[in-house]
Amino acid sequence: MKTRITNIREIVTPVGSRVAVGADMDKLSVLTHSDIILSDGNIESVIPRNQEEQGIKHVIDAEGAVILPAFVDPHTHLVFGGTREDEFNLRIRGKKYMEIARMGGGINSTVRATRSESEDTLFEHAVRNLRDMVAHGTATFEIKSGYGLETETELKQLRVIKRLQESEPVDIKATFLGAHEIPPEYQGRKKDYVNLVCEDMLPAVKEQGIAEYCDIFCETGVFDIDDSRKILNRAKELGFKLRIHADELTPLGGGELAGELGAASADHLVHVTKAGIAKMVQAGVVFVMLPGTTFFLMSDKFAPAGKILEAGGILALSTDFNPGSSYTHSMPMVITIACLRMGLTIEQGINAATLNGAYSLGLQNVTGSIHPGKQADLIFLDAPSYKFLVYNFGVNRIRAVMKKGQFIYQKA
Structure with a gap:
């Protein structure tokens, strides 16, 4: 018709x-x-x-x-249990993110809530958040797991994403993020957890066919370059496409790793190095910027969008919607922050929130x-x-x- x-x-x-x-x-x-x-x-x-x-x-x-x-949002954590508004209030009162994490907050707070909630409850919560994001203009999503940090809860999150794909009138790409943090029960045994991700979680996700991408939080104090390379290479062997949380807090070299492995995207990149930018540009890796996260964490240091664009990088924008560090449904607000704090023009912001987000998900011929x-x-x-x-x-x-x-x- x-x-x-x-x-x-x-x-x-x-x-x-x-x-x-x-x-x-x-x-x-x-x-x-x-x-x-x-x-x-x-x-x-x-x-x-x-x-x-x-x-x-x-x-x-x-x-x-x-x-x-x-809008196309290429980086969200839309399936989770609980919220963390009390932590947000603590940050306003001067507590630092890592300080709150040591108090039992941070990602592991959401892990506890996500493990305890039923699949149906997680689904109902995710539907409400997804529809709020649609009301702000987003019709294509990437959604990650990463709040299970154990095989069954990671699979539970991915099953919820699968239900969203089947029930909601939007396009959704699913990403496995089992290496989002080291869970409390594996503190001091990171090597064992890396092996669990490689030999148990990734094969289970592949067998069920419920994720297209594998992501990792490559950062100082969490998964270093060697850990990240091991997990991502294992994911690549199994046929997953790659995404990386890279260089958010320190210039660890996640951007360089993304270029080396040919990842679809590297995300955050607040501290990406000149070498990292060059390797990503050469490999065609998309730079996914998350300025709402930097804003929400009350930091003054934003990703170097100007340098990335000068180098010929493909720059996309995302909400990074999650309960701890970017609780926003609004891509227009993210574009505003990108313009006011990262130096993008309005035109650059719109391109980044539409076509380049689609490109990062392999959907540039579709939307x-x-x-x-x-x-x-x-x-x-x-x-x-x-x-x-x-x-x-x-x-x-x-x-x-x-x-x-x-x-x-x-x-x-």
Whole structure:
């Protein structure tokens, strides 16, 4: 069935259909007096408003909305038990993240809650959070495990992600993150836990076919470069694609490792080195920036977006939605932080939150821009210009979200 979307104030999209890099990163195509033609859930064409089109069965009045590609969030921890607002209050009062972790908080606090909650409870909680993120414009997700740190709970999280893939009208990529932290029962026995991940968890996940990617928290005091290389090489042997939490707290060399192993992405990268940037660019690894996390942890040091872009890096943005260090559902807020604190332009922020996020998930031919042949994954922005997405910060101006040509959210 052919559908025509008309009365659009602006149609805003990355200029390229595959990836935004180099000069294209700071460009958007902005069309006025134009309509979008959909066919069977895909974008067929963008035509002048006064041009007739045969075979239209349905017309959607955009009522003057700005239309952009729906956001792609390539780094979330959406399945978890409990929340950590008390820890957040402690940080406001001056406690440091690692200090709170030593008090029993941090990731292991969420691990305890996730282990104890039923699969159904985790699913219900995840559905609510996912739908809140859809209401802020996200229609494609990556979701990680990582709050089990034991085989059965990691599998439980991944089963929840599988249920989300089957029940929710969005695209979801699943990532196994068993090496997110060393669980309390393995303190002082990290080698044994690394072996558990390699010889028990990864084969079990592979056997059940419930994750496409393997990720690891490569960081000082957690999994060092040798640990990370061992786990990621084992994952690669089993056929997993790779992602890495890299160089968030220290310049450990996670960026270099990502380049060495040909990871799909390396994420955080607050302390990535010049050598790490070069190796990632050479290998085509996507730089996934998580400025909401840096903001939420009240740090003044953000990832070096300018240096990455100057080097020709592919830069994407993500919420890093999780209960401890970035409890936000809002990609528009993340774009705002990226512009105000990382030095991105609005155009760079939109490219990073759409097409480049899709590229990092291997979905650049499916979503992330408004080009013929791609899914009609669109957001309808109630604003006079796409710039209001960042300018009018803290306000959700998204009126509606479309996935594959069907509305999956409409503001009441």
